[in-house]
Amino acid sequence: MSALHLCLIFSTLLFALGLAAALSRSNAILVLLGVELMLNAANINFIAFWRFSPQFASNPHAGVIFAIFSIAVAAAEAAVGLALIIAVYRHYKNVRLQDADQLKG
């Protein structure tokens, strides 16, 4: 098993873990953590493909540049997410997603 395979198995596990956390947790902050894990799994993919694949001659640094940009995007997403969680906290006095059930139908 090559290093690329190990990296891909690791990133897939990380993605599945993040998805499970995002779907099963009731605390909004833990859901946000799950989403961040999923984003980071994709970043690991980019870095692994960039590092271990030989055939990428046309644009040799696309993978690592993509990873740098998406880390920045993930940071912005965390900032917006925490701001929205605070906005919800002001109204509900907690961040449990079960309680945010005013809108339905």
Place this chain on the structure above:
Amino acid sequence: MNATINYAELVYALRPEIALTLGLLLALGYDMAFGRRMSDCARRGVAVLIGIVTLASAVFQTLHTNVPPVGHAAYWFHGAFVYDTLAHGVRLGVFGLSALTLLLIAGSIPHSALRTPHFKHPAEYVAIQLLATMGFSLMAVSNNLLIAFLGFELASLSLYVMAGFDKTSRASAEASLKYFLFGGMAAAFMLFGFSLIYGMTGTIVLPEIARALAVQGPSPLLLVALVMVLVGFGYKAAAAPFHQWAPDVYQGAPAPAAALIASASKLAGFAFFARLLFSGLGTVSGDAINFGGPAGWIMAVIIISAASMLLGNIAALAQTNARRLIAYSAIAHAGIMLLGVIAVRAEGAGPLFYYALTYGIATIGVFGVFAAIERTAPCQRISDLAGLWKRSPFLALVLFVCVLSLAGIPPLAGFFGKFYLFAAALYLNGLMSPAGWLAFLAIAMSAVGLYYYLVILKAALVTNATAGTSASTEKIRVPLGTVIALATSAALTIALGIWPDVVLGLFK
């Protein structure tokens, strides 16, 4: 890729985005320096004015870009950006739709002093809307997975904030959190799909991806990547089964934000995905012409499209909340636009663009009417619309035109949008193809849709507001900005229906 980087070309490619950035800095700076000394009304007026002028200058920059003839495309900055008629049209379209929703802000300020005004920070709102518009514009011209992802996220992050902008409302906060959590997951799926595509092809530029995939052919890993990208797509388009956020956001968000999410966001999203699927993944599309062809993304798009049409139209029948009803109808329209994505193969992007544009204009009209009613009385339930004809004939007329356009009644734009789109889908191979059967389903579902659109119109035009109902009988005074936006959207809905070639001619 050569080593020299031509920054002049980058500036040329991004002139509208640069105009938007300068405009949003101006809006924030002016408000910081002079905003405190002005009355709320003047402050709002200046912010909206700066926003409109900025969008107008972005339109001006777009109009002064050389558009290659139909069927050709110009590539800028080592293939990072593409410019063709679709990119040109979508840029102009999102700037126009964004300007219309900015004008709605005036209408969404409560008239009475009972509630704290929820647009306490108009300059910030305008700045964030300009950022979202920049994201749409980047999505329109991206020819590269990285630019596309950045545009997608810039637009999404701005829209989350706009959906939660009404800090005094519990519903607004809840809607924006739901929107954000769904959106974050969809973005992660899409990014993972992009990383797999990069891993298989070694490039992030769309035409190079197409060339690499033509050599490799379909593989199981590619199908995983396609499904993950389609999750992100389905979320942005509010297509079933990724639609759950839409009714909550349409109900809870401030009306101008909901209008932007329903109009410009859809137009940019569909344009971007039509480009991604055809110029990047076109060689693994599968077969829409015959049954039993090779598997590809077309089959997945057909399933999502059929599910959206069925779920959207049937769930809308049961709604008692007018905004949720419009949200479910938006899901149904997303299903039809997905059919349009498939039909791009037959007739080019013209019918899809025309449909998305006219749908956006009509939806802005509907949300503008809701915003104007909300100045004096709550406007959530369909029964809140009762007696609108007596309270404001102008609003009732605009609602009449826009809702009938959404339902697809000739001679309004909505009818011709559906007509050209279904015709393009049937050109593929008549009823002998999956796309043809999907068009057939879409026509049948349009008949179902007519019922719930007429329920809205019945409430607004026929029912009287009696003591038993919750609707108020107070006359509604519509502010000037909203009058301009509503009159423009109603006039465009009629004019584009009478002269559809104004838009469709661009693509011929």
